[in-house]
Amino acid sequence: MKEDFLHYLWKFRKFDNLNLKTAQNELITIIKPGDYLELSGPDFFNAHIKIGDQKWAGNVEIHLKSSDWYLHNHEKDPAYENVILHVVWENDTAIFRENNTEIPVLVLKDYVSQEIIENYYALVSPKTWISCERQLNEIDEFIFKNWQERLFFERLERKSAFVYELLEETNQDWEAVLFCMLAKNFGLNTNGNSFLQIAKSIPFSIIRKESFEAGSLEALFLGTAGLLDGEKEDVYFKDLKFKYFFLLHKYQLVKTHVDPVLFFKLRPDNFPTIRLSQLAEIYHKHQNLFSKIIALKSAKEVYNLLNVSSSEYWKNHYQFDKESSKKAKPLSKSFLDLIIINTIIPIQFAYSNTIGESVTEDLIDFMVEVDSEKNAVIDKFNSFGIKSANAFESQSLLELKNEYCNNKACLKCAVGIELLKNN
Structure with missing residues (x-):
């Protein structure tokens, strides 16, 4: 049995409410069971209970065993001084307040039907x-x-x-937050953390300045990902590598380490080369993207806004030095649906909360x-x-x-x- 079952019993009064008595043999009348608090402190706040001839207003604490009070160190916590009733399944020890008065105890198992217990075990077992x-x-x-x-x-x-x-x-920069969220989700489960590291490694002020040249953004993204390391015969590779090191020098950036991006077990359209190129095209096409994202009200608007493809080179490549049959590589509807679910809706929700x-x-x-x-x-x-x-x-x-x-x-x-x- 778990304590949450006792919380359920008390909250919905799923026990014999007639002739309730404390372990000290005083009659109990539950006027109000209290408000269930899933926070630190007593379980039920502002309960109204009559014990004997005295009406009480205060908190109710619930345990499987009364000795759990000491196991959880409640005797050292002032928040528990206002407990008016200790509801337990088994009463194995007396509990006292700081002023040495005993806290009344209700032993719940004496008032719960066997049918309710069996139903509980049938549900959770x-x-x-x-x-x-x-x-x-x-x-x-x-x-x-x-x-x-x-x-x-x-x-x-x-x-x-x-x-x-x-x-x-990001010092409350919503554009930078959106960039990080988009990058992470463009990487999907396989490369999400690596893409997020890439986004965090590039100050968003640089993305703003270089967004007028898609090739510069692609060079930054692929270079930070480590995809421009080494030497290749590919002319486009050499061009991107030159741009990347020029940008490192221009902005005095230090080449940072990110977790290696992976190709293994990915469908070719999800290769990191393709996804990073598409991300670069988005930021080339849209300055002030955050305000546009916040204004979106439908999936159709998303499909129109983010209607981009990878750059020209990647139409007949998935990797450098390996030419493939020519194929446009736009963001698919299914991929954009994932972006809506994991980026756009959470961003809109969080932003609306911050502005009330x-x-x-x-x-x-x-x-x-x-x-x-x-x-x-x-x-x-x-x-x-x-x-x-x-x-x-x-x-x-x-x-x-x-x-x-x-x-x-x-x-x-x-x-x-x-x-x-x-x-």
């Missing part, structure tokens, strides 16, 4: 992909849709934490236009009858699986709580 996979499609659609919205914004909150980190690193604007409905409408992601997690939910029609739904399902199902956090999940209620 199965060794399946997710605990509720056989019951998931029984959840009321209204409840599930509301939960999906909450999950979507929880995921955005986590993603925006990285945006705020970059803001601190609410764009929740706009972001949902935006994501509904984007195709659902296709991966093993989404396929598995689909097999349980939970379809993902768009990126709003697929992002919600990924958050559900990664942050709730994987952590067996059923009692913090609207689905788990609803299933226990129904049972």
Whole structure:
């Protein structure tokens, strides 16, 4: 049994509320269970409880065993001095306040039905992909849709934490933050960290100054990536290498080390040479890109704005010195969908928070236009009858699986709580 089960029992009063007594044999009447706080300090804040003939207002702390109070060092924390009731599953020791008065204890196991306990174990115990996979499609659609919205914004909150980190690193330069985010996501999972290191290695002021010449940006990106090291017969390679070292000298840059970019197991269109060239073309085509990104309201606008291809050389190359059949290499719709999900929407969300604007409905409408992601997690939910029609739904399902199902956090999940209620 986990403590979150006791939190659930107390929050929803899933126990016999009649004739409750403390371990000290005083009658308990719960007027208000308090507000559940998932922060440091007592579990439930501002509870109203009558113990014996005395009404109390204060906090409630919950543990599996009463001795956990000392295990967690609550006796040393002033935040726990206002605890009016200690709710436990097992009462194995008395707990005293600083003034030497004993804290009343409610032993919850004496008032919980065996049926509720069995339902709890039936939910959290199965060794399946997710605990509720056989019951998931029984959840009321209204409840599930509301939960999906909450999950979507929880995921955005986590993603925006990285945006705020970059803001601190760039002295609140949103253009530089966008550049770092775009670079990272142009590298996908394989080269994302390397591309981010490349972006962080080049002051964005230089990107601004050199954006009028796409070849200069390409030389900077490929040179910083280490792709211009060594010697080759290729004329374009020599030209980029000359430009790169000229720019190092011009801006007095020190050639920095970044993690090697990888080609292995990548589809050719995702080779770092192609993606870095496309990134250079974007910044050549668009000055003040951040203001344009913030103004976007639909996927179609993204496809129009970021309609770029790699430079001319890469139309018949994937690597230097290796000519291939000629093929234009524009940013594909599926790739731009990933940029919307992982760059544009998080940037818009974080920016709206910093200026105090609410764009929740706009972001949902935006994501509904984007195709659902296709991966093993989404396929598995689909097999349980939970379809993902768009990126709003697929992002919600990924958050559900990664942050709730994987952590067996059923009692913090609207689905788990609803299933226990129904049972």
